[in-house]
Amino acid sequence: MNEKIKVVKNFIMRRYFSVFRSREKLERFQEKNILAQLKYIKAHSEYFRDIKADSADDLKALPYMDKHVMMENFNRLNCVGIDRDKALEIAINGEKTRDFDEKLDGISVGLSSGTSGARGLFIISDDERAMWAGGVLARFLPKGNIFGHKIAFFLRADNNLYETIDSKAIQFRYFDILKSMDGNLKELNEYQPSILVAPPSVLLLIASAMEKGEINVRPVKIVSVAEVLTENDEKYFKRIFGLDIIHQAYQCTEGFLGYVCECGRFHLSEDVIYVEREYIDDERFVPIITDFTRKSQPIIRYRLNDILVADKEKCPCGSACAVIKKIEGREDDIFIFDGPDGKDVTVFPDFISRCIIYAEGVRNYKVVQEDRKNITVYLDVTGDEIRNRITEEFRTLSGRMGFEMPEIRFEDYTYDPARKMKRVERKVR
Ligand SMILES: [Zn+2]
Numbered sequence: 251m252n253e254k255i256k257v258v259k260n261f262i263m264r265r266y267f268s269v270f271r272s273r274e275k276l277e278r279f280q281e282k283n284i285l286a287q288l289k290y291i292k293a294h295s296e297y298f299r300d301i302k303a304d305s306a307d308d309l310k311a312l313p314y315m316d317k318h319v320m321m322e323n324f325n326r327l328n329c330v331g332i333d334r335d336k337a338l339e340i341a342i343n344g345e346k347t348r349d350f351d352e353k354l355d356g357i358s359v360g361l362s363s364g365t366s367g368a369r370g371l372f373i374i375s376d377d378e379r380a381m382w383a384g385g386v387l388a389r390f391l392p393k394g395n396i397f398g399h400k401i402a403f404f405l406r407a408d409n410n411l412y413e414t415i416d417s418k419a420i421q422f423r424y425f426d427i428l429k430s431m432d433g434n435l436k437e438l439n440e441y442q443p444s445i446l447v448a449p450p451s452v453l454l455l456i457a458s459a460m461e462k463g464e465i466n467v468r469p470v471k472i473v474s475v476a477e478v479l480t481e482n483d484e485k486y487f488k489r490i491f492g493l494d495i496i497h498q499a500y501q502c503t504e505g506f507l508g509y510v511c512e513c514g515r516f517h518l519s520e521d522v523i524y525v526e527r528e529y530i531d532d533e534r535f536v537p538i539i540t541d542f543t544r545k546s547q548p549i550i551r552y553r554l555n556d557i558l559v560a561d562k563e564k565c566p567c568g569s570a571c572a573v574i575k576k577i578e579g580r581e582d583d584i585f586i587f588d589g590p591d592g593k594d595v596t597v598f599p600d601f602i603s604r605c606i607i608y609a610e611g612v613r614n615y616k617v618v619q620e621d622r623k624n625i626t627v628y629l630d631v632t633g634d635e636i637r638n639r640i641t642e643e644f645r646t647l648s649g650r651m652g653f654e655m656p657e658i659r660f661e662d663y664t665y666d667p668a669r670k671m672k673r674v675e676r677k678v679r
Pocket residue numbers: 511512513514515517565566567568569
């Protein structure tokens with residue numbers, strides 16, 4: 251079957267048919283698919299050859315995986331006989347030459363833009379790619395008019411995934427973040443997208459150019475991807491682009507995990523993944539996901555490094571897929587300070603961000619914990635007043651949570667297109 255037809259078929263399925271309004275129906279659908287996936291991996295993956303696959307509950311007997319396990323066992327794990335080192339070579343070469351068309355035995359290869367150390371490798375077949383593209387379109391084409399859209403995608407690497415979407419009915423253009431931003435902005439202004447997809451760090455540059463009157467683009471929909479979207483940036487984008495909702499796609503190497511619906515709430519894509527929750531406090535949890543659509547590279551009980559914040563309120567959009575309040579950041583980036591009794595005090599990224607936001611007047615910032623006694627705050631504004639206010643906020647937080655007040659050093663903020671933007675980062679391991 252032609253790839254474009256597959257995309258359309260999956261688009262129609264995901265948009266109009268597999269929409270779950272009842273939790274019970276969704277759970278039955280998940281059970282059926284988990285079982286089918288277990289049977290599939292048992293038959294096709296050497297790593298999973300000896301597992302039990304008689305009921306969906308057998309999933310619970312499997313150990314967790316993460317990026318490390320995936321990379322260590324890559325050759326035995328994948329179901330299409332791809333060699334890790336060969337795949338890595340192609341993916342790295344693609345990133346160097348900015349030409350992402352090379353495939354390995356008909357399978358596309360990509361690297362996750364890792365924020366810390368180890369990079370993840372992902373492989374996807376043309377079939378999976380068509381499914382993925384159909385699913386993404388189903389989620390993100392605005393209600394009513396689905397044709398005639400011009401989509402602008404800003405990404406660090408193309409992975410030749412997205413071009414699947416390009417057609418007469420829906421135009422698509424890929425913008426390489428690592429190319430000159432001035433050139434990109436100029437091209438974007440000429441292109442005039444109706445849908446703009448970009449990481450927050452790039453949206454900030456576009457919004458700032460809008461504010462200065464250098465460009466004028468009026469997308470009807472913005473989808474924030476690849477980085478954590480903070481409430482502060484979200485508000486700024488709404489104002490600059492005159493939109494009520496900034497959409498988000500929670501998309502990573504491991505799959506398409508979540509999206510913001512028409513009501514502006516964040517849903518987990520439980521029609522493609524099964525999510526187990528490892529709670530780290532009353533509302534925050536680390537997701538462990540099982541994707542029941544991935545056939546070349548099984549994602550089974552994969553523990554992500556993200557902190558999600560649960561939301562108990564149902565969404566008025568009617569979808570039975572669970573809602574979360576937000577993605578708060580990476581688990582690795584929880585700050586750890588010394589408490590009075592020698593115990594660790596852990597501080598979530600959100601609390602750190604608030605110290606900056608409450609001080610007001612800062613647009614771009616980054617807070618890095620260098621070690622237990624030192625943090626560096628990078629700011630796009632200077633002056634003693636703002637620095638004193640931020641220091642005061644940290645002092646209040648340290649008093650409230652009972653940790654030893656660290657030394658704070660201030661530096662100028664610089665934008666690095668080659669790196670994923672993180673507002674809060676812990677260096678010390
Ligand atoms: Zn909703």
